[in-house]
Amino acid sequence: xxxxxxxxxxxxxxxxxxxxxxxxxxxxxxxxxxxxxxxxxxxxxxxxxxxxxxxxxxxxxxxxxxxxxxxxxxxxxxxxxxxxxxxxxxxxxxxxxxxxxxxxxxxxxxxxxxxx
Amino acid sequence: xxxxxxxxxxxxxxxxxxxxxxxxxxxxxxxxxxxxxxxxxxxxxxxxxxxxxxxxxxxxxxxxxxxxxxxxxxxxxxxxxxxxxxxxxxxxxxxxxxxxxxxxxxxxxxxxxxxx
Amino acid sequence: xxxxxxxxxxxxxxxxxxxxxxxxxxxxxxxxxxxxxxxxxxxxxxxxxxxxxxxxxxxxxxxxxxxxxxxxxxxxxxxxxxxxxxxxxxxxxxxxxxxxxxxxxxxxxxxxxxxx
Amino acid sequence: xxxxxxxxxxxxxxxxxxxxxxxxxxxxxxxxxxxxxxxxxxxxxxxxxxxxxxxxxxxxxxxxxxxxxxxxxxxxxxxxxxxxxxxxxxxxxxxxxxxxxxxxxxxxxxxxxxxx
Numbered sequence: 166x167x168x169x170x171x172x173x174x175x176x177x178x179x180x181x182x183x184x185x186x187x188x189x190x191x192x193x194x195x196x197x198x199x200x201x202x203x204x205x206x207x208x209x210x211x212x213x214x215x216x217x218x219x220x221x222x223x224x225x226x227x228x229x230x231x232x233x234x235x236x237x238x239x240x241x242x243x244x245x246x247x248x249x250x251x252x253x254x255x256x257x258x259x260x261x262x263x264x265x266x267x268x269x270x271x272x273x274x275x276x277x278x279x280x281x
Numbered sequence: 282x283x284x285x286x287x288x289x290x291x292x293x294x295x296x297x298x299x300x301x302x303x304x305x306x307x308x309x310x311x312x313x314x315x316x317x318x319x320x321x322x323x324x325x326x327x328x329x330x331x332x333x334x335x336x337x338x339x340x341x342x343x344x345x346x347x348x349x350x351x352x353x354x355x356x357x358x359x360x361x362x363x364x365x366x367x368x369x370x371x372x373x374x375x376x377x378x379x380x381x382x383x384x385x386x387x388x389x390x391x392x393x394x395x396x397x
Numbered sequence: 398x399x400x401x402x403x404x405x406x407x408x409x410x411x412x413x414x415x416x417x418x419x420x421x422x423x424x425x426x427x428x429x430x431x432x433x434x435x436x437x438x439x440x441x442x443x444x445x446x447x448x449x450x451x452x453x454x455x456x457x458x459x460x461x462x463x464x465x466x467x468x469x470x471x472x473x474x475x476x477x478x479x480x481x482x483x484x485x486x487x488x489x490x491x492x493x494x495x496x497x498x499x500x501x502x503x504x505x506x507x508x509x510x511x512x513x
Numbered sequence: 514x515x516x517x518x519x520x521x522x523x524x525x526x527x528x529x530x531x532x533x534x535x536x537x538x539x540x541x542x543x544x545x546x547x548x549x550x551x552x553x554x555x556x557x558x559x560x561x562x563x564x565x566x567x568x569x570x571x572x573x574x575x576x577x578x579x580x581x582x583x584x585x586x587x588x589x590x591x592x593x594x595x596x597x598x599x600x601x602x603x604x605x606x607x608x609x610x611x612x613x614x615x616x617x618x619x620x621x622x623x624x625x626x627x628x629x
Binding site for chain 3: 517518519520521522524525528532535536537543544545546548549551552555558559561562565566567568570571573574583584585587588589590591592594595597598600601602603605608609611612613615616617620622623
């Protein structure tokens with residue numbers, strides 16, 4: 166059964182490969198190093214939320230400076246994540262589709278309220 | 282100027298919203314909580330690489346059991362990341378395109394070797 | 398000026414060195430690897446709190462099974478952190494004393510309320 | 514059986530409590546928030562090692578500026594970790610002693626080479 170299309174990272178994978186090629190960065194982009202770089206960026210993202218309440222965390226995009234920081238950090242995390250997946254030769258869409266199906270089996274939804 | 286298409290997460294965002302709706306999980310999915318969940322999954326991903334050498338980290342997909350673990354963890358990280366971006370109302374493709382342009386300015390490529 | 402005694406990790410550093418010696422683990426305990434192992438354990442610790450409210454997070458020790466998980470994860474994080482400091486030859490107490498003094502300068506306390 | 518003395522954090526716990534009291538920070542220091550702050554500081558520590566080789570990571574203390582950064586980040590991580598343990602009312606030394614004993618059972622050392 167073919168996987169549904171959930172995430173298309175083709176363009177980003179190509180852009181990141183070109184970026185690394187142009188700077189001779191491929192030898193630094195081992196999976197081990199990229200996993201560490203991902204950690205670092207996630208740390209920067211988490212710092213934005215560490216002293217907010219849950220309610221405040223829902224409104225971080227209301228402040229332009231914080232909104233820019235959140236967008237930038239989420240972008241950084243995404244780029245390292247997609248780069249890691251790419252150098253490992255993973256079909257990211259297939260990996261996500263398979264895991265989402267696993268999760269649906271692991272956490273079955275409660276029966277719908279029929280209102281009857 | 283319109284953003285180039287680097288990442289299309291439309292399908293995944295819709296699938297994750299539907300998943301949360303069916304399980305009444307939206308109230309748990311605050312940005313603060315999702316940032317923490319992202320951290321947890323990144324920790325599980327990093328654990329796979331912590332005792333490997335850089336060379337070994339390039340070959341983790343050769344072992345079927347490790348390959349499955351890597352795929353699963355990368356999928357989990359991606360799902361929390363895209364869910365976080367989605368609940369914050371971020372246009373993930375635009376955020377990535379803007380940050381990649383910033384990075385290109387910050388790290389200009391060296392002049393191409395003309396071989397002259 | 399001598400540093401005040403804030404943290405004495407002498408016993409733990411010796412115990413962890415002995416532990417690594419007995420298992421021939423020293424060659425795996427590079428700072429890079431230990432920093433990754435630290436990340437992994439922090440991820441496991443954070444997972445305990447990811448869906449709790451702040452209030453609930455204050456009461457995690459009331460449940461014996463959760464309390465044991467929290468104690469174990471905090472112990473794991475501490476051991477990798479102290480091991481990392483140790484292999485780097487850092488005087489952990491001095492590092493903490495210096496940083497705490499920096500923080501006190503960076504965040505001066507508000508003037509005490511004299512009630513006058 | 515009493516626990517061996519591995520880590521004495523009494524002085525640091527008192528200093529951090531005093532620091533928080535003087536700045537009215539106790540209400541921000543929930544376990545959930547401290548776990549996030551810990552993540553952020555670990556991310557900053559990991560960033561120092563992300564592009565180094567394992568060999569280079571063993572020599573980071575040779576460069577004064579990097580050495581200071583490593584010391585500072587390790588101190589920050591330690592302070593949030595000890596603060597988290599403290600607000601949870603954990604006996605950190607006992608937690609470590611118990612976990613180290615568990616680890617010794619889980620990873621028994623190989624028999625000593627008698628050279629016979």
